[in-house]
Amino acid sequence: MSFFLRLSKRTSASTPPDSMDGFNWTSASENVTESSSQLFPSYTTNSFSEMPASLPFSVVTAVIYTIVFVVGFLGNTLVIYVVVRYAKMKTVTNMYILNLALADELYILGIPFLGTNSVLSYWPYGDFFCKVYMTADTMSQFSSTFCLTVMSIDRYLAVVYPIRSSKWRKPQVAKVFNGMVWVVSFLIVLPVTIYAHVQDEFNACNISWPDPNDLWSIVFILYTSILGFFGPLVVISLCYLLIVIKVRSAGVRAGLTKRRRSERKVTRMVVIIVLVFVLCWLPFFTTNIVNLIYIIPENNATATVYFSLVILTYVNxxxxxxxxxxxxxxxxxxxxxxxxxxxxxxxxxxDQTRGRQGAPTSLQMEVVPNADREPFTSKTAVNGQ
Structure with missing residues (x-):
């Protein structure tokens, strides 16, 4: 979400904007509050020459963003392909992972636009693509969060109510929820679509809020932080808290050992994915909330911090x-x-020999409902079915 949740600031500068290494160094007249979609807080000054002479990001930024883009694009493309290609990969959990990979892919595709804007110091794609880019970029973040939330709820139902939830814990139902995730995400980011455009003053793709500008900017930051991160995080945490309580209180039952092992393995994977997401995004959202209360100073140190926060979200x-x-x-x-x-x-x-000696986990999963068939048998992997 590189173009998202930028804080507004005021300055009496009349210096034209410039952009360097992904940072939007801008200024505005006294009666204008710039509310940009750029992730980083506004860096303003009465004279551009007063800014620090240089940032240690020129080459480093290009290299890091290139690596992240290549790895992210190829990796998520590979995930999408294997889930779509192989029938045995079409489990409930994998349907949500497919949706998460689509959101990650969409987010990663924003890196070339960010890089172009940084090199040229202006937005060259026009007003329409500004709206498209801003909308897609913001939707991808909301979709990722909501998808992780749905995955966590699904894990809760699979572990706590395995029999009762088996009637509707199906890949077809997961696809419906995936579609709902994108619809809800689009509705939530409608303010971005409406107010994003290329500003004439700076020729930059930004969000220009109506009056009162400051109030709109603050409300937007709180609105997106609560709906796009902290609110879903509460739901996710509650789901896994209930899972832990259930697992600890449940006794070992004969005939369910293999199924439980499979469910725990899938649950562990989802938990780790959620934890990595939180670790990558929590610093960014926390910094934006803190900046509402205390204006963070603008210098090389904070520029480095903001760059690190942004690249961390792409790393996720x-x-x-x-x-x-x-x-x-x-x-x-x-x-x-x-x-x-x-x-x-x-x-x-x-693996096949081992599978003949002991009951294969995947076969057990086909007999017991709610199983996500984890892991593959070797036959499945070879035949791709």
């Missing part, structure tokens, strides 16, 4: 495919198959 989007590969045998074997790294005569044969 490119880290998720890596997490899937490490935490899910299904994804790991599917990735290996697509990348031609899977060895059916080596590891696969060992």
């Amino acid at each position: 989007s490119c880290a998720n495919p890596i997490l899937y590969g490490f935490l899910s045998d299904n994804f790991k074997q599917s990735f290996q198959k697509v990348l031609c790294l899977y060895k059916p005569n080596g590891v696969g044969t060992t």
Whole structure:
């Protein structure tokens, strides 16, 4: 969400705007409050020459953003492909992961626009694409948060009410919820679509709030922070708290051991994905809330901090495919198959032999409802079905 939640500030400067290394160094007249969609708080000064001579970001920024873009784009594309391609990957949890990968992909695609804007110091794509970009960028963040929330609720139902929820915990239902996530996200970001445009004063793609500008900006920051992060975080935390209580209070029942192991493995994967998301986004949202109360000074140190907060949010989007590969045998074997790294005569044969000696987890999952078939059997991975 690189163009999102920028705080408004006032200055009496009349210096034309400039942009350097992803930071929008801007100024405005006294009666104008610039409320930009740029992630970083406004950096203003009476004279651009008074700004620090340089930031240690020129080459570093380009390298970091390039790496994050390549890894994130290829990784999420790979996730989308394996879920769509292989029938055995179409579990309830994987449907939500597919939606999360789509949101991450959309967010990652914003990096070239951010880079172009930084290099040229202005928005070259026109007013229409400004609205499209701003809307898509903001929607991707809301969709990610809501998708993680739905995944957490699904985990709660799978663990706490496994039999009762099996009637509607199906991939088809998950697809409906995925669609609802995008519809709700679009409705929430409508203010961005309405008020985002290329400002004539700065030729920058920003949000220009109506009067009173300051009030609109503050309300928007609180509105997006609560609906887009802190509110869903409360729901997610409550779900896993109830899961922990349930797991601790439940006794071991005969015949459910394998199913429970599978559910716990899937739940662990979702929990780790959520934790990484929180760690990557919490500093950003916290900084914006703090900046409402205490205006953070504008200098090289804070510029470095803001850059780190932004790149951290992009790192989250490119880290998720890596997490899937490490935490899910299904994804790991599917990735290996697509990348031609899977060895059916080596590891696969060992897995098949092991599977014949002990009841395969995936077979158990097909018998017991609510199972997400974790992990793959070797036969499934080889045949891709």
